Structures are given as structure tokens and as C-alpha cells.
Amino acid sequence: MSFLFVHVVERNFMAYRRMWLVFLSGFVEPVLFLLSIGVGVGKLVGSVTVPGVGAIPYDMFVAPALLATSAMNGSVFDTTFNFFFKYKYAKSFDAMLATPLGTTDVALGEMGWALLRGTIYAAAFLATMLVFGLVESWWAILAIPASMLIGFAFAGAGMAATTWMRSFVDFDYVNIVLVPMFLFSATFFPLSRYPEALQWVVRVTPLYQGVAIERSLVLGDLHWTLLLNVAYLVVMGLVGVRVAGKRLTKLLTP
Amino acid sequence: MPVACTFVTTAPPLIVARGLEKRFGASVAVDGIDVHVEAGEAFGFLGPNGAGKTSTMRMIGCVSPRSGGELSVLGFDPATDGPQIRARLGVVPQEDTLDLELTVRENVLIYGRYFDLPRAAIRTRADELLEFVQLTDRSNDRVDNLSGGMKRRLTIARALVNRPDLVLLDEPTTGLDPQARHLVWDRLYRLKRQGATLVLTTHYMDEAEQLCDRLVIMDAGRIVAEGSPRQLIEKHATREVVELRFRSESVQHAALPRLHAIGARIEELADRVLLYTNTGEADVERLQADGLETETLLIRRASLEDVFLTLTGRTLEE
Numbered sequence A: 001m002s003f004l005f006v007h008v009v010e011r012n013f014m015a016y017r018r019m020w021l022v023f024l025s026g027f028v029e030p031v032l033f034l035l036s037i038g039v040g041v042g043k044l045v046g047s048v049t050v051p052g053v054g055a056i057p058y059d060m061f062v063a064p065a066l067l068a069t070s071a072m073n074g075s076v077f078d079t080t081f082n083f084f085f086k087y088k089y090a091k092s093f094d095a096m097l098a099t100p101l102g103t104t105d106v107a108l109g110e111m112g113w114a115l116l117r118g119t120i121y122a123a124a125f126l127a128t129m130l131v132f133g134l135v136e137s138w139w140a141i142l143a144i145p146a147s148m149l150i151g152f153a154f155a156g157a158g159m160a161a162t163t164w165m166r167s168f169v170d171f172d173y174v175n176i177v178l179v180p181m182f183l184f185s186a187t188f189f190p191l192s193r194y195p196e197a198l199q200w201v202v203r204v205t206p207l208y209q210g211v212a213i214e215r216s217l218v219l220g221d222l223h224w225t226l227l228l229n230v231a232y233l234v235v236m237g238l239v240g241v242r243v244a245g246k247r248l249t250k251l252l253t254p
Numbered sequence B: 001m002p003v004a005c006t007f008v009t010t011a012p013p014l015i016v017a018r019g020l021e022k023r024f025g026a027s028v029a030v031d032g033i034d035v036h037v038e039a040g041e042a043f044g045f046l047g048p049n050g051a052g053k054t055s056t057m058r059m060i061g062c063v064s065p066r067s068g069g070e071l072s073v074l075g076f077d078p079a080t081d082g083p084q085i086r087a088r089l090g091v092v093p094q095e096d097t098l099d100l101e102l103t104v105r106e107n108v109l110i111y112g113r114y115f116d117l118p119r120a121a122i123r124t125r126a127d128e129l130l131e132f133v134q135l136t137d138r139s140n141d142r143v144d145n146l147s148g149g150m151k152r153r154l155t156i157a158r159a160l161v162n163r164p165d166l167v168l169l170d171e172p173t174t175g176l177d178p179q180a181r182h183l184v185w186d187r188l189y190r191l192k193r194q195g196a197t198l199v200l201t202t203h204y205m206d207e208a209e210q211l212c213d214r215l216v217i218m219d220a221g222r223i224v225a226e227g228s229p230r231q232l233i234e235k236h237a238t239r240e241v242v243e244l245r246f247r248s249e250s251v252q253h254a255a256l257p258r259l260h261a262i263g264a265r266i267e268e269l270a271d272r273v274l275l276y277t278n279t280g281e282a283d284v285e286r287l288q289a290d291g292l293e294t295e296t297l298l299i300r301r302a303s304l305e306d307v308f309l310t311l312t313g314r315t316l317e318e
Helices: A006-016 A020-045 A058-089 A092-097 A103-131 A138-162 A168-184 A196-203 A206-219 A225-252 B003-010 B053-060 B078-086 B104-114 B119-132 B148-159 B178-193 B205-211 B229-236 B249-261 B280-289 B304-312
Strands: A047-050 A054-057 B015-024 B027-037 B042-046 B068-073 B089-092 B166-170 B198-202 B214-219 B222-227 B240-245 B265-268 B273-277 B296-301
Touching: A006 A020, A006 A103, A006 B104, A020 A058, A020 A103, A047 A058, A054 A058, A058 A092, A058 A103, A058 A138, A058 A168, A058 A206, A058 A225, A092 A103, A092 A225, A103 A138, A103 A225, A138 A206, A138 A225, A168 A206, A206 A225, B015 B053, B027 B053, B027 B068, B027 B214, B027 B222, B042 B053, B042 B205, B053 B068, B053 B166, B053 B198, B068 B078, B078 B089, B089 B148, B104 B119, B104 B148, B119 B148, B148 B178, B178 B198, B178 B205, B198 B205, B205 B304, B214 B229, B214 B304, B222 B229, B222 B304, B229 B304, B240 B280, B249 B265, B249 B273, B273 B280, B273 B304, B280 B296
Parallel strands: B042 B198, B042 B214, B089 B166, B166 B198
Antiparallel strands: A047 A054, B015 B027, B015 B068, B214 B222, B240 B273, B240 B296, B265 B273
């Protein structure tokens, strides 16, 4: 284990200095959702009842879920599309592996960059929420590390999945997984709207863990089950990194 | 024993391979080769596509584990000390792996960072190297906009950023036009003169003859001959080669008995016949006196191509 992976992060930093518009887009997306769904649709919905908190305005309900979703989307995008391009077409990793860097450094470096980027987005979105008056508790400050954790989990899974991708056509599968999670992880309506059996299905999906954590922190409603959500995401990220590292070694250094 | 001599003999070889093998599933890419490369040498692997050159280079470059045999690079074992070895290598891969999202200069800068070198040192080094490969005026261009030859030169500059003890070049001029090739050769020649150890693969005979002090000829994963270009030609070919082309295949076929009568070794190819001889002039005179009609006739010095043809019965670039 070395610290050489920071140079992989540095490489991305160097490249994105000229692509700051692309960089900015990751921040704009959740804000657009907040305005259209949270504020716009929210006017029609009124309030939502959250167990343990009571009735809250709809935009206050949706905002933390958007925070979790943007952490997922950003990290998945970096570790699937971008990662695949570098691995398959730009051969960036082949160049790195001719130096003292190893496949683990490459995986950690790419993930580190995804997390760094995600953290900046999370902080910016949280600040936006604050401006809109959607933050209820000082616990919300922990929403930033929570976003990093969500990013870590999905970066691991995304990177591992990408090692099995053969072409860009395969990335349709990524959306098949992401879009339903985005829509149904208690993002836009509470879990109680589902029949009992379906509630359990939602409870075991990864984005739900993130939404549950972010919502609790922003609303200041903490309970011990959050530890389960955290543990879920930690394991998901670790398994992902491990699998991705092994697969990359097999693929890039045959 | 003279002191100088002891000094020379104790300098350890940079690469030692014994019975080195590489298998991919059931197929054998490298089938037990023995190689040693000394410091300061320009060493070549010459062979057609699929001979096992790139697999060998990747094993030496510590990006592909060996399947069998022994391998030591810079005195270390690639299986356990990959990062330490790679820290002292400069690798020019067959396919361009330049960073397309960065500028020419940034490519060298970030590559130096991968070696964990301090930024200030890399900046100075980058300027020297871009000067060396004649790309100073393109420093701030995106890599996309460079020609194939410029990309190759940049790849060479990048590979030198860590002042490598050993430079590995996998087909350094494949795909380049003649002028770009000569520019690359010129830079490699300078490197060689500065005392760098170069190991390169090529399927161009002229490249091997130009650049290599010593080379091995590979075919189907094995080494079929070893020596300096001159030694190989002397050992496996004659001094001269007469190339004869005929109007048609049937004319070529009809001429064969008369060619055999010369007594020299004959290689029959689809479009020409090669006559291996040490007395080209005299043989040609005899054939012409005999009334042999050829379309073109050429006496030339034997090349590594002839060595390869002699050893494997095939041409290099077919």
C-alpha cells in the first residue's frame, strides 16, 4: 500500500482545470431537481409526514434525498463512463501501470477523485439547501461526510461493474439500475406509501441507505438504525474496491 | 588480472532471462527464451507479428507476470519487485497511451509525478526533454493535434522523465512515415550515444540494423538466432544476394534448373527468386551468357531479412 494514488487524483485535477464547465454541471443538476420537484411540485403536495419528525414541507422532504442521489450519480458517472473511457480507449491506465503505480493505486486514485468531486458538490448543494431554509439541524454538517460515504459505496460498485463492460452499449444497464433507485428509494414519497412487502424491498436497496442517512441528519432525527445504513454502504464500497482491483489486475496486466 | 577488466565483468547484466515463458490459456506466446542484456547495449527483438516480442517486453516491463522460467530485471524479480523496477524503466509502448486531455508539456509533467518526483525537478526536466524531441514549440498544444511522429517523440520524452536505467521501446516506429521514422531513429541514436541501455522490438530489418548492437531473431515464441546484425548476416546468409524477377510464374519456374546449376542456395518466393552467393557478379554473367531472360535483376548486400528468410522460410512482413 503506497500513497502514489494521490498522483492519479492529481492527474484528474490537472485535466479538469480546463473543463470547469463540465465540472460545474454536476452541481447544477440537483439544484434543477430541487427547483422543479421540490419547490414546484411541492406547492401542489403541501406537507409530508415523517415518522418521528411530524409534518414537514415537501421541499424539505425531497432535498436530503436529492443530496444522496447526486452523491450516487456523480460517483457512478466518474467510475463508469469516465473510467471505462480511460481504461478502454484512452489507455490512460496502461500508461500509469508502466510507472511505479499499480492497479490498486489506479483504482484508489480514480475513486479518490470521484469522492473529492462529490464532496465539493455535496457542500455546494448543502449550502443551497441552507439558503432555501431547508436545513433543520446542526447535524446536517455530517451530511457532507455522509455524501462521501454514499460516493464511496457507489464508486466501488460502479468501478467493479465497469470491469465487466464490453462497450458503451452495456452502459444502458447502469441506467436500468440507477433510474428506478432514483425514483423509488423514498426519494419523492415516504416509505409508508408502499405495501408492507415492497417496503422491505426498498429497504435493502443501496440508495435507500443514503437517503435515510441524509434525511435523518438534515432533519436532526437520529436513531441507532442509521449505523446499519452506514455499515451497509461501507461494506458495499470495500467489496467494490476489492473486486475492481482484482479485475483490473487481471485485465490490465494479463 | 587487470583491474579494469574485473570492473567490467562485475557490472551485472540489466536483464537476465532463462527459459522464460508466457502462456495465455492453451496458447504459448513465449516458449522458453534465454536473453541477457548488458548495460549500455542497444538490444533488439526482431521478428514478425505474433513472434512473442510484445509479450516478452511486457514481462520485462513488469506489467505481465511470467508463466515459467526465470527473469531478473535490474537485478530484481518482476514478480515481487515490480514497482521498484518500473521506477527505473522508461517504457515506450506500441500503442500510444498519451493523455489526450492534457497538453504536450502536461503529459511529461504528470508522468513525472507518477514516479513521485518533485514538481520543480520535473518542470526543468520537461523543458529539456521537449527540447530533445524537438517539441518545445508545441508545449502548450493538446496532444490530439499532434502528428503520429510527434506523438511518438512525445512518448519517448515522457519515458525519459525519470532518467531511466533501461529504456524499453516496443516497435517505436511502426505506423510512421519515412521522414518521421528517421527523426525518431535520430533521437534514439543520440540516446544510445549518451550511454543509455535500449531494448527494442521491431519487425523492420533496417531499424534493427541501424539501432541494435546485438539482437535476437524470434519466431513463434522462440529465439532462432542471436548476434550482432553483421554476425547474423555472415553466419546465416551469404555476402551478396541476387534478386531475380521474371515476366511470369511459368517463366520463373522454367528458369529454376538453370539457377540451380549455379550451385548457390536458392530461395523461391511468389514474385521473385533469391540467389545466395558470394560471387554475385560472376554468377550473373554466367546466367546471362546462358541466355537467361529476367525482367529485373539486382545484386545487393545480404540483410537481416535474408537471415530471417533463411531461418524460418518466410519473409518478415507478410
